[in-house]
Amino acid sequence: MTRAVSLFAVLATVGLLPWLSGRDPALTVLRARSAEQEPTEEALSAIRRDLGLDAGPLSLLGDWAAGLVRGDLGTSWVSGTDILPSVASGLQVSLGLMAAALTVAVLLAVALVTPVLVRGRGSAGAVAAMAAAVPEFLLATVALLVCGVWLGWLPTSGWQGPAYMILPALALGVPAGGLLGRLVADALPAVLDERWVELWRGAGVSRTRISAAALRRVLPPLVPQFGMVAVGLTGGAVAVEAVFAVPGIGRTALGAAKSQDLPLLQGSVLALLALGLVTGALAALVRRRLLGPALRDAGLSLPPARPVRAHPAVPVVLATVLLAAIGWGLLRDPYAVDTTARLASPSWAYPLGTDGLGRDVLARLGHGAASTVGTAAAVCLLSLLAGLALGFLPGVAAGAADIANALPPVIVGILVAAAAGPGTGGAALAVALISWPPLAAHAAALVQEVRASAFLTAQRAIGARPLWILTRHVLPSVAAPVARHALLRLPGIALALASLGFLGLGAQPPAPEWGLLLDESRAYIERAPWAALAPAVALALLAGLAVSGAASARGRGARRATGHTIRKETARVVRGTAVGA
Structure with a gap:
């Protein structure tokens, strides 16, 4: 319902x-x-x-x-033509691009998973984690700069043949393949340690057959995540199509939003929404087919994945470099214009060079952190509060979460920008509207676990009031883990806001927002690549912080079992209740 x-x-x-x-x-x-x-x-x-x-x-x-x-679907307000042919044409291009991107993603995932199947141990590694964390618009910009501009290997814009598909497909497929490979490779070692694998090996079953059975064991619980990756391709395609001037449905929707051609925007967004919902439905169907009738309702889950070991110095080094650049930039003026130093290369006067108006790139990078990361912190807090509230209403939140998961931030950002106009507030609202489902799911699982604990039964038995139990036991046990989860999502939220700024749906000029800086530098990327590399490196460092922070948290979580603290508290309260009685 x-x-x-x-x-x-x-x-x-x-x-x-x-x-x-x-x-x-x-x-x-x-x-x-x-x-x-x-x-x-x-x-x-x-x-x-x-x-x-x-x-x-x-x-x-x-x-x-x-x-x-x-x-x-109506008639375009700008061109006066029927919308359905335009939407169908753009959708055809986008489907071809997504098919090529999925091919790249599958090939990369296979390359990451194969060593784990051969050796029976290992993980996808930090490279896969970084590939999964780097947003598509950033990878597309770097690929255009390096492979298209500097090396001249491939065309950088248009859609006139297979060669024009390579760079966009790589920009979309590499992050998706890194995530898919990481999910499967992290889950495989625990599955290969299960008892049935040892029995099959003892019975002389071939390695190929064991590997196939292990993959079949791993895939069903991960298929919903695969569906979310495919849904993410629809949002990533908007930015990639804009970078490479691909006439797909995403670029059509973005152009319609900027020109206020609302009938064309309605048809384009409807097509993107249908893509996301169909992808989610196909993922559910594949999962049911993989499980079969016997396990379909059994709630099959994977054993805990082995912790990813991240060197504790990695997040410290990344944070130090990023904070040093931000701090240095905050000491400089981000709005001062020097027309005599337009597109100046890095020097002692301008350590990161200047942009097309002669403004200090380092200063704009430093001051842009407040807009990018500060807004992300506010969105993170709002998502945390919504997730905690909805965690106590899992039946209400489940359906809304399914729809929210089918809407990438870019699509919601386009809708908000069409209704309220582009701006920082609209971008923050768009990201907040779809960033709460993972936190709500986490909170709901913890609430269910805490409410089933024996110490709450003891509290009810001695006459404790429901409000007292809620405020003294349930909320403290739920809020702290969910808050840490929300903090780990802070860099990802900042990257989502930067992607909206990059597309012109977030902060507006002359604001020094990181995504906007990257978008402004595209016009002169051949003459002054440093203006694009500065925000690109900052966003890459932010992505690295997200990966290393998540790896450290997983390592700590693996060393300290999730229910350990609750079991200790249960034993303590039960003993205290018995003594008091």
Whole structure:
């Protein structure tokens, strides 16, 4: 029920975009049809009547839904052409790009998993973790700069043949393949240590057959994660298509949002949403097929993965380098313009060079940390509070979480930007709307575990009030682990905000936000690559902090079992209750 309500809310939001938009759609259409015509009230009223914008939100939503049922997505406000052919053409290009990206991802995942199957131990390593953490828009920019501009190996824009597909597919497929390979490779060693593997080896079963059985054992619990990776490709495709000027559905949606061509935006977002939902449904179907009828309802889960060992000095070094650059930049003026030093190379006066207006890149990098990381901290706190609250209502949160997981941040950012305009607040709202499900799931699992503990039964038996139990036992046991989980997600949230800034949906010029800095430097990336490399390296260091921090947390968690503290508290309270009685 909650899933249906959440899906209806998303569809209603898409259908009401012309009404929700903070701008006057009639003015947008008038400018598109005749830029020189005076926007008089009579002209604007005529356009509103022509488009049906003066009929009210319910009538607007009903007309849009009726057209959707007939297969009519409307007419573009800018070009005046039917939207369905444009959406179908862009979707065809995006599906081809995603298929190529999935091929790259599978090949990379196989390369990461094969050594574990051969040796029976090991992990995907730090390289895979870094590949999984680097956002697609950043990898696309670096690939364009290195392989397209410096080396000249491959074309950097357009969609005219297989060669034009290579760099976009690599930018999309490498992070996805790193994540898939890491998930499987981390889970395999624990499975290969299970009793049945030893029995099969003793019976003379071949290594190939054991490896196939181990993969079949590993894959079903991980298939939902694979589905989320595929959903993430739809969001990553928007940025990659923008970088390489690929005429896909993501670039179409982004262009429609910026030009306020809301009917075209509605059709594009609807196609992207359908891609995400279909991908999630296919993942669920594959999982059911892999489990079979006997294990379908058994709740099959993997044994705990072996901890990833991260050297404790790695996060310290990364944080030191990043903080040093930020601190140095904060001492300088990010808005001072020196036209005589435009696109100046790094020097003592400008350690990281200058941008196209002659502004200090180091200063803008340092001051941009407040916008990028500070906003991410606020979003992280909001997601933590929402996750804790919804963790006590798992039935309500489950359906909404499924829909939220099917919406990448870029898609939500496009919708928010279309309704409220681009800006830091809109980008923060977009990321907050979809960043709570993992925290809510974590909180729900902990709440269920704590409520089933014996010490709570003892507390109820001695007459403790529910509010006292909630505030003194349940919340402290749940809040601390979920808060640590939220803190580990802080770099990822910052990267999501940077991606929206990169696409022009977040902070606006002249704000020194990291994603915006990377976007501004694309125009002169051939002449001044250092202006793009500075925010790119900062974002890569942020991704490295996310990986190393998560690895350290997993290592500590493996050494200290999840339920150990609760079991100790159970024994202590039960003993105290017995003595008091």
